[in-house]
Amino acid sequence: MGNNVCCQNVCSRDAAEATEQNVDTIGTIAVRIKEIEAGLEADRFEYTKYVKELDAATPSSPSSRMHAGDLKHTAKRNPNGTMYEGQVRDGVKQGHGRYKYVEPPGSYEGQWADNRAHGLGHFKDAAGEYKGYWMSGEKHGLGMEIWFDDSTIFRGMYVSGVKQGDGIYQWSDGSAYEGQLRDNVICGHGRLTDEEGVYVGEFVDNAQHGYGRWDYANGDFYEGQFQDSLRHGDGTLSWTQENKQYRGQWRNGVPHGKGLVTVRGVVKNAYYLNGKTCTREAFEKSSTVVPGA
Numbered sequence: 001m002g003n004n005v006c007c008q009n010v011c012s013r014d015a016a017e018a019t020e021q022n023v024d025t026i027g028t029i030a031v032r033i034k035e036i037e038a039g040l041e042a043d044r045f046e047y048t049k050y051v052k053e054l055d056a057a058t059p060s061s062p063s064s065r066m067h068a069g070d071l072k073h074t075a076k077r078n079p080n081g082t083m084y085e086g087q088v089r090d091g092v093k094q095g096h097g098r099y100k101y102v103e104p105p106g107s108y109e110g111q112w113a114d115n116r117a118h119g120l121g122h123f124k125d126a127a128g129e130y131k132g133y134w135m136s137g138e139k140h141g142l143g144m145e146i147w148f149d150d151s152t153i154f155r156g157m158y159v160s161g162v163k164q165g166d167g168i169y170q171w172s173d174g175s176a177y178e179g180q181l182r183d184n185v186i187c188g189h190g191r192l193t194d195e196e197g198v199y200v201g202e203f204v205d206n207a208q209h210g211y212g213r214w215d216y217a218n219g220d221f222y223e224g225q226f227q228d229s230l231r232h233g234d235g236t237l238s239w240t241q242e243n244k245q246y247r248g249q250w251r252n253g254v255p256h257g258k259g260l261v262t263v264r265g266v267v268k269n270a271y272y273l274n275g276k277t278c279t280r281e282a283f284e285k286s287s288t289v290v291p292g293a
Contacts, residue, residue, distance in 0.1 A: 071095050086112070101125070110134070132158070156181065179203065201226070224250070246270065258283065 008217035009156045071094060075085040086097020093099070093112040100107050116137035117123070123130045132143020138143075140159035145154045158166020158281020169177040169262045180189020192199040201212015213223040224235020231237070238245045248259015254275030261270040271283035278286075 135160075248272075 002148045003182065005226070025257045046112060052252060053152040070088050071087045075083075075084065083100040084093060084097055085097075086093065087095030088097075089095075091138040093115045095112060097108070097112050098107065098109040101253050104125055104126030106123065108117055108121055108123045110117060113119070113133070113136075116125070117134040118136060119134060121134050126149040128145060128151070130139060130143055130145045132145075133141030134137060135141070139158040140160060142156070146152070151172040153170040154167060156163060157165035159165070163181045165181065167181050169186075173194075173254055175192070175194035177184070177186060177190055177192050180188025180203075183190060186203045188203060189201070190203050192203075192208070195217065197214055197216040199208055199212055200215045202210030202238025202256055208226040210226060212226055212241065213221065215221045219240040220238060221240070222231060222235055224231065224269070225233030227233065231250040232252060233250060234248070235250050236245060237249040243264050245262040246255060246259055247262070248255060248270065249257025249272075250256070251274070255270075255272035256274055257272060259270050259272070260267050269280075271278050271280055273282065
């Protein structure tokens with residue numbers, strides 16, 4: 001029994017330290033993105049100056065439309081309705097330009113390399129818009145994406161067209177996520193804020209999964225294990241206003257297994273099956289307790 005208690009204390013301490021480290025990690029994400037955005041804004045400022053200078057060139061003077069060696073300016077409408085106005089080299093989009101799409105309707109304005117969006121650019125269509133960096137025709141680097149149908153905003157890092165690394169989601173209902181993503185999915189350490197409160201911890205496939213802590217809007221809090229956004233495994237739920245706490249096992253969001261209930265400083269053993277209290281005998285006969293109990 002003593003070894004089990006010691007193990008639980010060590011595990012709890014390790015988990016708590018991991019949570020503190022996660023908070024520190026998450027805290028740096030917003031700072032890092034702000035720093036990168038500051039660089040992006042500086043790039044946009046310099047780039048805007050360049051575009052204005054380019055547009056100020058006299059269209060009637062071919063020599064004035066020559067930039068960076070053999071770059072030339074062109075304005076061309078294709079038979080299918082698409083249109084490009086900007087710089088080219090040997091007929092290939094290169095430098096700055098604006099391209100209008102027809103099917104589906106949309107537009108891209110920004111930097112090009114070898115007929116592909118490459119560098120800083122802005123794409124917009126009926127579904128939404130993206131402002132940020134591109135590489136070889138794909139979103140790559142820091143960018144901001146907005147979806148018009150529900151006003152969702154994402155700011156963060158892209159790798160070859162996929163959200164990857166640090167990012168921030170903001171939804172129209174006021175909720176927000178700040179943390180890590182993998183392959184367009186919320187995955188890793190992060191902070192979720194919504195009307196329920198604030199969750200800080202681990203995520204897998206857009207769900208709270210692993211170790212984390214919920215601080216609820218009413219002052220209650222839970223710290224422990226999650227599976228598919230439900231309390232599952234070992235965890236502690238504290239009701240602050242009632243001066244009550246349950247520390248023990250959970251399954252699918254409810255107490256399930258054995259634990260300790262503390263009410264105003266008085267500690268008692270407790271047994272649960274699917275969220276309902278039961279006797280020790282019923283608990284021991286049950287085959288549905290959490291594995292390892």
